[in-house]
Amino acid sequence: MPEIVLTATPALAGTDLRFGENRIRSRDDLALVSVAVPLGAEDAVKDAFARAWSIDLPGSRDSTGSDEMRALRTTPDQMMVVFPHATPDAEPVVQAALGGAAYTTDQTDVWAVLELSGPGVRAALERLCPLDLSVAAFSEGAFARTVMEHMGALILRIGADRFLLMSARSSAGSFLHAVKTSFAYTTD
Numbered sequence: 001m002p003e004i005v006l007t008a009t010p011a012l013a014g015t016d017l018r019f020g021e022n023r024i025r026s027r028d029d030l031a032l033v034s035v036a037v038p039l040g041a042e043d044a045v046k047d048a049f050a051r052a053w054s055i056d057l058p059g060s061r062d063s064t065g066s067d068e069m070r071a072l073r074t075t076p077d078q079m080m081v082v083f084p085h086a087t088p089d090a091e092p093v094v095q096a097a098l099g100g101a102a103y104t105t106d107q108t109d110v111w112a113v114l115e116l117s118g119p120g121v122r123a124a125l126e127r128l129c130p131l132d133l134s135v136a137a138f139s140e141g142a143f144a145r146t147v148m149e150h151m152g153a154l155i156l157r158i159g160a161d162r163f164l165l166m167s168a169r170s171s172a173g174s175f176l177h178a179v180k181t182s183f184a185y186t187t188d
Helices: 042-053 090-098 121-128 169-187
Strands: 016-019 022-026 030-036 063-065 070-075 078-084 103-106 111-117 143-148 151-159 162-168
Touching: 016 169, 022 169, 030 090, 030 111, 042 090, 070 143, 070 151, 090 103, 111 121, 111 151, 111 169, 121 162, 121 169, 143 169, 151 169, 162 169
Parallel strands: none
Antiparallel strands: 016 022, 022 111, 030 078, 030 103, 063 070, 070 078, 111 162, 143 151, 151 162
16 A cells, blocks of 8 residues: 655645735745643743743733744733744744743644735725724734634734734635735725
């Protein structure tokens, strides 16, 4: 019997669309790892983040870090770390960096990640997202859990006209369709 080899493929692999000066692209190069804080261990996790990546723990509706490692607070005792990582071993990398101070779970294949950029990105997102995305209300590094269309989503502002959107892999096609449709109406 021949050996069957399975290869993981990101849900929106290769997506790279342009609408005038605006762009939608899949971020297949990012790993997402959930970090849960054990009961009473917030200080130990805080110290581990500082040692591992020289970043503070994020507050609610906030993120901390840089382009290389960003932590997003998803619940009072849980964060998502997002970072470039090409191989399917992101969780052990995070666990080792934190020295066992927190519980970790690889979430990379659970989410579809899009980067939106360009001068029309806010107008396109206003059709999809109930949040005030003005720079005054949602500055660079701001993060929120929200709903876009009928789907749950995470949104992170990574620049003046750049956002990362994360939605469940199971609805990735519908999510991409909603984003593309919104951009199509924005650039008409």
